[in-house]
Amino acid sequence: MKHRYLKNVSTLTLQAEKCIGCGLCAEVCPHNVFTLNERKARIADKDACMECGACALNCPSQALGVHAGVGCAAAIIQSWFTGKEPTCGCSDDGGGCC
Amino acid sequence: MKTNAQITAQRRLPAPPTVSTRLTLRDRLGAWRVRWGIGRMRYTVEPGLYAVGTPNDASPVLVSANYKLTFDSLRRELSGVDCWLLILDTKGINVWCAAGKGTFGTRELVARIEKTRLARYVSHKTLILPQLGASGVSAHEIKKQTGFTVTYGPVRAEDIKAFLAAGSKANPKMRAVRFNLWDRLVLTPMELVPTTKVSLMVFGALFLLNLFAKRPFGLYDFLAYAVAVLIGTVLAPLLLPILPGKSFAFKGWFIGALGTAGIAWACGWFAPPDLLLGIGYMLALPAHAAYLAMNFTGSSTYTSPSGVLKEMKIALPFILPALAAGIILILIKAFI
Numbered sequence: 001m002k003h004r005y006l007k008n009v010s011t012l013t014l015q016a017e018k019c020i021g022c023g024l025c026a027e028v029c030p031h032n033v034f035t036l037n038e039r040k041a042r043i044a045d046k047d048a049c050m051e052c053g054a055c056a057l058n059c060p061s062q063a064l065g066v067h068a069g070v071g072c073a074a075a076i077i078q079s080w081f082t083g084k085e086p087t088c089g090c091s092d093d094g095g096g097c098c
Numbered sequence: 099m100k101t102n103a104q105i106t107a108q109r110r111l112p113a114p115p116t117v118s119t120r121l122t123l124r125d126r127l128g129a130w131r132v133r134w135g136i137g138r139m140r141y142t143v144e145p146g147l148y149a150v151g152t153p154n155d156a157s158p159v160l161v162s163a164n165y166k167l168t169f170d171s172l173r174r175e176l177s178g179v180d181c182w183l184l185i186l187d188t189k190g191i192n193v194w195c196a197a198g199k200g201t202f203g204t205r206e207l208v209a210r211i212e213k214t215r216l217a218r219y220v221s222h223k224t225l226i227l228p229q230l231g232a233s234g235v236s237a238h239e240i241k242k243q244t245g246f247t248v249t250y251g252p253v254r255a256e257d258i259k260a261f262l263a264a265g266s267k268a269n270p271k272m273r274a275v276r277f278n279l280w281d282r283l284v285l286t287p288m289e290l291v292p293t294t295k296v297s298l299m300v301f302g303a304l305f306l307l308n309l310f311a312k313r314p315f316g317l318y319d320f321l322a323y324a325v326a327v328l329i330g331t332v333l334a335p336l337l338l339p340i341l342p343g344k345s346f347a348f349k350g351w352f353i354g355a356l357g358t359a360g361i362a363w364a365c366g367w368f369a370p371p372d373l374l375l376g377i378g379y380m381l382a383l384p385a386h387a388a389y390l391a392m393n394f395t396g397s398s399t400y401t402s403p404s405g406v407l408k409e410m411k412i413a414l415p416f417i418l419p420a421l422a423a424g425i426i427l428i429l430i431k432a433f434i
Contacts, residue, residue: 003277003398006344006405027250027268028232030275031400051402052198054232068233069403070198072396073346073410076403086403087199 010049011067016040018063025055025064111218114147119177125170132167133284135291141166145187147214151180155221158262160251161207162228163188163196172255179259182219186210197234204239211244226251226266229273277399282335285397289331293390297327311432313375322361326383329357330390335397346401347413350391354384374431382424385417392417 012033021039026032031048034041034055041063043049053068070086079086132138145164150173159182162172169185186206188196196202207225211217227235229250237248252261252272261268300323308314334341334350341349358379362368367376392413395401 003339003400004344005401006408009404009408010402011404024237024250027273028229030230030253030273032270032274048400049402050400051404052233054197054230057234057236058232058238060238067404070396071398071401071403071406073392073406074396076407076410 004047005050007047010046010051011065012043012046012049012051012055013065014041014043015063015065016042018061020061020063022060024058024060028054028058030054111215114149114182114214114219116149116151117173117183119150119173119175119179121170121174125166129167129170134287138288139190142190143169143185145185145210147216147219148183148185150176150183151178153180153182155219157181157220158226158266159184159216159220159224160226160258161186161231163191163193163202165190165192165196168192172258175255175258179262181262182216184210184214184216184225193228194230194233197231200234202231203234204236204243207235207240208243211246217245223247224249224266226261228255229253229268230275275399277338279336281399282338285394286332286335289335289390289394289397290328293327293331297323307429307432312434313432315432318361318365322358322365322379322383325357325361326354326387327390329354330387331394333357334387334391335394338394338398345392345409345413346395346398347388347392347409347417350394351384351388351417354387354391355380357387358383372431374427378424378427378431380424381420382428385420385424388413389417389421 019041021036021041023036023041025041026034026036030052031045031050033043033045033049035044036042049066050071051066051068053066056062056064056066056068072086075086128141132141143164143166157180160172161184162168164185164187169183172183186196186202187210188201188206191199191201193202223246225240225246226249230253232250235248237250240246240248249266250268251266252258252268253275254272257268257272261272301320304315304319330350334346334353337353338346338349342352343349362376362379366372367379369376392410395406395409
């Protein structure tokens with residue numbers, strides 16, 4: 001069964017005019033968000049995006065933008081107290097992340 | 099053809115340690131232990147270059163993390179393969195989480211390539227990275243800084259042999275992250291274990307209250323609480339795709355409400371004189387399960403930070419007042 005999360009929340013953007021059609025975004029995306037048509041990437045399933053940032057980081061022409069981060073409630077709560085960017089705790093007392 | 103000088107230089111290179119592709123009983127016990135959170139942050143291997151089989155200068159280079167659970171699940175898939183493993187220092191964190199934190203990242207990969215003198219062990223210029231490392235590594239930056247070309251391999255180590263056999267080509271199935279029942283089950287101990295600290299504090303408080311309470315807390319109160327915690331940390335993750343709603347908190351609240359209602363009904367808490375208790379538990383325990391289920395977003399493979407933030411902004415204004423009101427009613431019932 002395919003998991004679906006909240007709709008219309010992802011911050012993913014694609015500037016089509018900058019795309020050089022290398023296809024790396026489609027390759028690194030863990031949720032099959034992109035399709036490649038006539039050497040141009042297209043966002044086909046934006047609601048599947050988990051904002052991991054892999055596509056934007058690997059886009060050689062900076063055509064992609066996303067506010068990347070961890071989708072982890074414990075990390076976000078922690079960031080409210082520390083005032084820092086949410087990061088996965090991943091420590092002995094840091095909740096169930098990863 | 100190599101010059102004599104090159105051959106001499108190569109001879110002087112230290113041979114990297116060879117690793118076995120078989121896991122021992124100790125490895126398996128170690129994996130079980132860290133799944134339960136025992137010594138989880140100290141389960142590491144030394145970063146650096148390793149040999150699998152008898153690799154030569156044309157053998158592929160696989161890049162991975164120094165979490166031993168990751169290292170083990172990769173090497174066990176490599177029987178009969180001759181390759182190099184370049185293990186990055188991710189502080190004992192798995193590839194995907196380390197990529198999110200940036201420790202499985204461009205800078206560490208560049209530094210590790212230089213430190214291990216990788217270019218002297220292989221004559222080609224290709225690195226195979228796990229696909230999920232891509233959120234920390236910029237392929238074109240690696241190319242620019244080291245000359246190595248990054249190829250993103252499959253998501254799961256179990257597909258690595260098929261990937262290599264297909265000439266470093268991944269099919270769509272190898273590229274997709276999955277999150278099936280088993281994937282979720284192995285994560286649930288790390289949901290449950292961290293809740294024990296809070297639970298012990300709750301039990302301590304109840305024990306103290308019992309010294310003065312008119313209606314002392316007993317086995318059924320304990321049962322109701324334990325069921326709510328198990329629902330939030332184990333059952334909600336397991337039933338995730340079939341529970342109603344998209345928000346994790348709602349899924350947790352829904353099944354928490356069913357469980358609590360079942361116990362309250364069986365205990366007769368929905369009728370006087372215990373009605374107040376029933377309402378109190380119906381407010382507090384499903385809210386607690388909702389909160390615990392919401393924390394599973396961090397372990398899931400598909401929630402976006404924007405989505406989780408939105409879910410929290412909607413859920414917390416319900417969860418926190420419900421918890422507070424429920425606790426107050428339960429305390430009132432205990433003392434009057």
